[in-house]
Amino acid sequence: MGFDRxxxxxxxxxxxxxxxxxFEWLLSRWLTDDDLRRGLDPEGSxxxxxxxxxxxxxxxxxxKVLYAFLHMLENPNCANHWLNDPDTAPLLNQIFxxxxxxxxxxxxxxxLNS
Numbered sequence: 001m002g003f004d005r006x007x008x009x010x011x012x013x014x015x016x017x018x019x020x021x022x023f024e025w026l027l028s029r030w031l032t033d034d035d036l037r038r039g040l041d042p043e044g045s046x047x048x049x050x051x052x053x054x055x056x057x058x059x060x061x062x063x064k065v066l067y068a069f070l071h072m073l074e075n076p077n078c079a080n081h082w083l084n085d086p087d088t089a090p091l092l093n094q095i096f097x098x099x100x101x102x103x104x105x106x107x108x109x110x111x112l113n114s
Contacts, residue, residue, distance in 0.1 A: 020080050046102040050095055059091030068092075
């Protein structure tokens with residue numbers, strides 16, 4: 001899902017080698033507080049890449065996906081449940097993949113907006 005190897009090793013160490021707990025630990029730390037307050041810039045390449053993806057656009061029309069997002073906002077520890085759900089996992093994984101690919105390409109091509 002785009003996490004650095006060192007962060008994965010740290011997460012496994014912190015969680016006592018429990019994969020589900022390590023995944024939750026990684027997810028809870030992949031955005032800073034500033035990122036959460038600021039959100040994605042609608043003019044940025046990350047937002048544009050996510051919102052132009054057909055899988056994302058179709059998936060966002062699902063009431064179950066909306067419920068999953070709301071549930072994760074209320075209780076971030078439930079993310080693993082939705083990432084294993086056959087109806088929501090493809091969309092969530094697609095968003096994560098796009099996000100990390102765009103962030104990586106921004107690191108390679110500095111100066112572009114995020």
